[in-house]
Amino acid sequence: MIRVAVVDDERLVRSGLRMILGTAPDIEMVADCGGGEAVGTVLGSGAEVVLLDIRMPDVDGLTVLRQLRAAPEPPVVAMLTTFDAQEYLTAALREGAAGFLLKDSEPEQLVRAVRTLAAGGSVLDPGVTRAVIGGYLTAEDQAAAARAVQGLTPRESEVLALLGEGLANAQIADRIGLAPSTVKDHVRTLLGKLGGLNRIQAAIVADRAGLVARIPRGTC
DSSP states (O other): OEEEEEEOSOHHHHHHHHHHHTTSTTEEEEEEEOSTTHHHHHHHHTOSEEEEESOOSSSOHHHHHHHHHTSSSOOEEEEEEOGGGGGGHHHHHHTTOOEEEETTOOHHHHHHHHHHHHTTOOEEOHHHHHHHHHHHOOHHHHHHHHHHHHTSOHHHHHHHHHHHTTOOHHHHHHHHTOOHHHHHHHHHHHHHHTTSOOHHHHHHHHHHTTOGGGSOOOOO
């Protein structure tokens, strides 16, 4: 079972997400709360995946994210956002957010996203993709990313391209016919070569470097 916690200042949003995710046989909602009690509640629940409101009135979502990511065994955190919160996206990415989801995402999309996050993948709602990619990399970042990508082996570039599609290690392994452990090693190496980025940051680099378009898209 995938243990999930939801942090949002609106009780109605929390109830809706609990209802949606509760329909999945492999997902268990272990906690939902507002921002004030988020860190203690989430860490005490043993949640593996956290859906966290990026902007809350009592405690800023970025503060909660930072504290959760500093825990000895941090959960995977995806930010819940709206179209008018784009100024927070870059900061959340730099603090280690593993994904961004719009609050009005379709139920099936939310369930898929939780499964992807639990499997080690990243999620990026199409509604915020351009804002995240456009806001994260400055011109200097792009030049550095281009140099780093040039230093990857052909196989590492291929794996990075598939990271750019948001695939988890097991999905990448299926796509290119490698063992998951081998893919894990490639991911660890390429993330190091890219300067210690996390998966979603690496996915953005792949997009900006044009790697994603070079890999034919198929089914996982």
